[in-house]
Amino acid sequence: MTSLTVSEDHIATDLRSDPVIRIEDVSVRYRVPQERIGTFKEYVIRRLKGQIRHHEFWALQGINLEVHRGEVFGIIGRNGAGKSTLLKVVSRVLRPTEGRVVVKGQVAPLLELGAGFHPELTGRENVFLNGALLGHTQAEIEERLDRIIEFADIGDFIISPLRTYSTGMMLRLGFAVATAWEPDLLVLDEVMAVGDEAFQQKCNGRIESFRSTGATVLLVSHNADQVRSMCQRVAWIDAGTIRALGSAEEVVRLYQDGQESDGWGKA
């Protein structure tokens, strides 16, 4: 690993040896066909002619990273640097092409709040659908139903079809479901700049309370200020590799300097 100069007094020593996320030499390769081959006929003809060429694209290359219990760990980088791919590898959506990922505990992905919502079903029915998408059983969802509805705070809309909801209401319901169970690892992508201020405070409060009970938070953002204010350690991902790793203050500074010298300006 590169520069690791973080002050680690906030991490209990016995936990430091026990990473929640361990990423070993992880690489992810996307194979993009140079032209889209959509039919059998075309495929067979090209295969015979040896014309199938793939443009290989390594979204991640040789990433090594450990995140410890109770940490708020930030991942910063430009668009297309590989941040989202890294999150997908951690949340089990993509199996890495090379290397190994070990993640311990219940993961709550707040990547796509309400990704599985159905517009024709009521809010209540969608709570069950979404809870099940996160891997919870019927009984577990029933047990938390009141808590979810209370937190979402959308009143009588809970019995209306989702297509009648505003975007804010949908996100609130999504957040309420995703955080109804105390996760061991909370994965946040571009933390929600949604809903009114009161709801945002509620969200932050809930994230903070998870953290105080020992949950780990993995935060991905290109917003340097947000990362600096929330995270303890930060990794800067650039072109699929870790460019810097260390304390939030230091890495964010490097990142901002790098952005300026690359002519990108502050993110």
Place this chain on the structure above:
Amino acid sequence: MTVSAPEHMPVYDSAASRWKALEELEQAIKYRTLIVQLVRRDILSRYKRSVLGVAWTMLSPLGMMLILTIVFSQLFRGVPAYPVYVLSGLIAWAFFAQTTTIAMNQLVWGGALLSRIYIPRTSFSLSSIGTGLVNITLSLIPLFAIMLITGRPLRPSALFLPIAILLLALFSLGVGLLLSTMAVYFPDVSEMYQIVLVAWMYLTPIIYPPEIIPEAYRSILLNLNPMYYLVELIRKPLYEGVLPTTEQVAVGVAIALLASVGGWLVFSNKSDDFAYRV
């Protein structure tokens, strides 16, 4: 460095060298509520805005049967209680055609979910079978009514029906999984399959009795067609009121297991690739 976790704490290890098919099965069981919820979603959302709602599940095979009876009952005069004959075949065929098509299309078009959050990749195939089971159960009601009207009462042999439907479901699951795997790589499969389905249906004695196939081709056409056996297993206890022979059951079991196990193995070995492609 060893990774030890407290009890109840799930551990995901991308490099764990285990059988992918078993891992997928384990996850599908863990996510059983999701499969139930997807079935619920399919059924509720399909009928939510229609006035007659779930009644359509019963009305559509009934309408089809009515048309076929009007058109063909003169032609197939030798088939007693033709409406029962055709309807019992139709509901079996409809189950197969619908579940396999939906499984495939949900993975291709609804696969956006698979590239966002982790869910077992077989969820859509399993839920389409679940939806099909609800639909076939509902469409048995008009079938039983038609049987009463045409003077072919239910016999005790109808108790074999759950086994026959289970075998049909396993076969459909296997075919659905294979088609889904192919359709991820070649979207054209989805269109092509609709044509295959029509041809396959006309090659299977659904609306006509097997006797009308010229004898020279009959045994080849029927013996090579797995759907012939599975439709017979459903039709015999209802239409003829007798249990299928041991041999027929054995062939049905073999077809169902071969398709479902084979489909499951192929699908789960390829499924890591889906999120890269869908």
